[in-house]
Amino acid sequence: MSRINDVGGLQGFAAIEQEQDEPAFHSDWEAHVFAINRALLGRGVYNLDEFRDAIERMPPREYLAASYYEKWFRAITTLLGEKGVLTKEELHLD
Amino acid sequence: MSGDHSGPQASLAAQVRHLESLLEQRGLLDAESLDRDLAAYLTRASPDNGARVVARAWLDNGFRDRLLADANAALPELGLSMGGGLQEQRLKVVANSGQEHNVIVCTLCSCYPIALLGPSPTWYKSEAYRSRVVRDPRAVLSEFGYDLPSEVTIHVWDASAESRYMVLPARPGGTDDLDEQSLAALVTRNGLIGVAPV
Amino acid sequence: MTEPIAPVFAPGDLVRTRLADPPHHTRLPRYARGAVGTIVEMHGRYPLPDNRARRVPAEPEPVYTVRFAAKDLFGEGSHMVTVDLWHSYLQPAQPGAASKEPS
Numbered sequence: 001m002s003r004i005n006d007v008g009g010l011q012g013f014a015a016i017e018q019e020q021d022e023p024a025f026h027s028d029w030e031a032h033v034f035a036i037n038r039a040l041l042g043r044g045v046y047n048l049d050e051f052r053d054a055i056e057r058m059p060p061r062e063y064l065a066a067s068y069y070e071k072w073f074r075a076i077t078t079l080l081g082e083k084g085v086l087t088k089e090e091l092h093l094d
Numbered sequence: 095m096s097g098d099h100s101g102p103q104a105s106l107a108a109q110v111r112h113l114e115s116l117l118e119q120r121g122l123l124d125a126e127s128l129d130r131d132l133a134a135y136l137t138r139a140s141p142d143n144g145a146r147v148v149a150r151a152w153l154d155n156g157f158r159d160r161l162l163a164d165a166n167a168a169l170p171e172l173g174l175s176m177g178g179g180l181q182e183q184r185l186k187v188v189a190n191s192g193q194e195h196n197v198i199v200c201t202l203c204s205c206y207p208i209a210l211l212g213p214s215p216t217w218y219k220s221e222a223y224r225s226r227v228v229r230d231p232r233a234v235l236s237e238f239g240y241d242l243p244s245e246v247t248i249h250v251w252d253a254s255a256e257s258r259y260m261v262l263p264a265r266p267g268g269t270d271d272l273d274e275q276s277l278a279a280l281v282t283r284n285g286l287i288g289v290a291p292v
Numbered sequence: 293m294t295e296p297i298a299p300v301f302a303p304g305d306l307v308r309t310r311l312a313d314p315p316h317h318t319r320l321p322r323y324a325r326g327a328v329g330t331i332v333e334m335h336g337r338y339p340l341p342d343n344r345a346r347r348v349p350a351e352p353e354p355v356y357t358v359r360f361a362a363k364d365l366f367g368e369g370s371h372m373v374t375v376d377l378w379h380s381y382l383q384p385a386q387p388g389a390a391s392k393e394p395s
Contacts (some may be wrong), residue, residue: 002313002322008201008227008252009323009366013222016237024136024213029107032114034213035132039123041180048180049344052203053317068204068219070106077113090116092109184336186357201321223326228323231371248371254319255355255376258337 004060030069046079054078114216139212145281152265189262197288208256238289263292299354304363305331308385317345320381329360364391
C-alpha cells in the first residue's frame with residue numbers, strides 16, 4: 001500500500017519554511033540520534049533499507065507530526081524492538 | 095507535565111539519553127567515540143566543499159568536463175570525496191545553462207550528498223518541498239525568490255536510488271575578474287540544490 | 293555465483309514503470325507508476341531495496357536514471373522529472389505508447 005512518506009505530487013502541504021543560517025542540528029539529542037544511527041548501521045544491526053522501511057511504517061498521523069530526527073528516533077527504537085536487541089519494557093513502548 | 099519549556103522536546107532528549115545508555119550497556123555504542131566521530135564527520139562536510147567544486151569548474155573546462163562525466167573521480171583533484179560515510183555514494187553533478195535549470199529533491203525521504211555538503215536544510219526534508227517541487231517546480235523556485243524565464247526548461251532530479259545529486263550553477267555575469275576563492279564565495283547551498291541561481 | 297543481470301535498457305530507450313502498489317518498502321514513487329519515460333543512463337548495480345528491507349536475498353541489478361515529461365506524470369507541466377529506478381521497476385515500452393496506464 002502506498003505509504004505516507006511517498007509525497008511527490010501530493011497536494012495540500014503548506015508553504016516551504018526557510019530558516020536562515022540554520023544549524024546542522026537544533027538540539028544535542030538530534031546530533032546524538034544521527035550518531036547512534038551511524039553506529040548501528042555500521043555494526044549491521046539493521047541496514048539502510050530496513051531503516052527507511054521503519055520510518056515509512058509510522059502511522060501517517062505520527063509521521064506528519066514528527067520532526068525529521070524524531071522520525072529517525074522512532075525508526076531506531078522500532079527496529080531495536082523488532083530485532084530483539086532491546087525489550088519493549090526497556091524501550092518504554094506500550 | 096508542568097512548564098512549557100519541557101514537554102515533548104525535553105521528553106525526546108531524555109528518551110535519547112536513555113536509549114544511549116541502554117546501547118552502551120549492550121556494547122553497541124561507545125559514547126566517547128560517538129561525539130568525536132560525529133564532529134570529525136561534520137567538519138569535513140560542508141557547502142563550502144560544493145562551492146569550491148563549482149568555482150573550479152567555472153575556471154577550468156577540463157575539470158568541468160571530468161566533473162560532469164564522473165564526479166567521484168574528479169573530487170579528489172580538490173582533495174574532496176564522497177567517502178566518510180558508511181559507503182561511498184555516487185555523486186552526479188548536473189549543470190545549469192541558459193536553456194536548462196536543475197533542481198534536486200528526494201520525494202521519498204531526504205537523500206542528499208551529506209558526505210560532501212554536510213546535512214541538508216530542514217526545508218529540503220519537509221513534506222512541503224518534497225511534494226511540491228516535482229509537481230510545480232517553477233512555483234517553488236518563485237517562493238525562494240527565483241523567477242525563471244518561461245523559456246528555461248526545468249529538470250527536477252528525484253534522488254530515489256543510490257546516486258546523490260548536486261547542481262553546477264551557471265557562472266554569473268560580471269565575474270571575469272574574480273579569483274577562485276571569490277568565485278566560491280558567490281555559491282550558496284540553495285544554489286547547489288537548485289532553488290537559487292547560484 | 294549467479295550471473296549479474298545484464299543491462300537490458302540503453303540510453304534513449306523508452307520504458308514503462310510498473311503499476312503495482314506493493315505492500316512493502318519500494319523506491320518507485322507513486323507519482324511515477326505506470327508512466328512512460330526515457331532512459332538517460334545506467335549508473336550502477338545495486339540490490340533491490342524492496343528485498344533488502346525485508347532481508348530477502350537480492351542480487352545487484354542495474355539501476356537507471358529515467359526521464360519523464362511532467363505532462364506524462366501529472367497531465368500538465370512543462371518541466372521534466374528524472375527518477376532513479378531499479379531494473380525490476382521497468383519494462384520496455386513502444387514508441388507511441390499511452391503516456392500513463394489507467395490506475
